[in-house]
Amino acid sequence: GAVVSQHPSRVICKSGTSVKIECRSLDFQATTMFWYRQFPKQSLMLMATSNEGSKATYEQGVEKDKFLINHASLTLSTLTVTSAHPEDSSFYICSARAASGGLPSTDTQYFGPGTRLTVL
């Protein structure tokens, strides 16, 4: 159980185009999903917290107009990188919080396999 998928796994696009990445919880409902960015040989950087039916909460320094997040259902969140540039090239990982009925801070986040974005 607790499987999270991401699509696509790899995308190459031209500078100036937009790219959409999907994150799905396959066997559980996730009221909260998270989007991370990971640079080579570095830890994960939280970009935003996505809550079903409401606006995402962005971390400091993350441009909300550039990284559009939509969480339209309990099993799907999308990240759209708008007007992508080469500096947006990175590994993007989503996670979904599996609610256990206790404190949210104690819940486990399950991660997707990641999306490698390359902007030419």
Added chain:
Amino acid sequence: AQSVAQPEDQVNVAEGNPLTVKCTYSVSGNPYLFWYVQYPNRGLQFLLKYITGDNLVKGSYGFEAEFNKSQTSFHLKKPSALVSDSALYFCAVSSLFSGGYNKLIFGAGTRLAVHP
């Protein structure tokens, strides 16, 4: 400020030997501690977590971790390492004060290399 430290960039161990990957934390309130493993070009896989109760937590693939409140540590251990355990390991912590919606704070990661 909430933080997690993984003091070793890399840990090398021979196959069959015990392994330890270190993690210390600093949070306000009770800590909720997690270990994840990442294989190349993949997302993170959940290994185990400590919420409350027994300080020794057993997880996937034979891994375990011991919560030590006085030393604010949560080291990951395995009695006998396998070559297939070679990967990047992340320690993470959350608390009621780490931000809403179960915000996880990650360590920098430790690369484990198990040699035949």
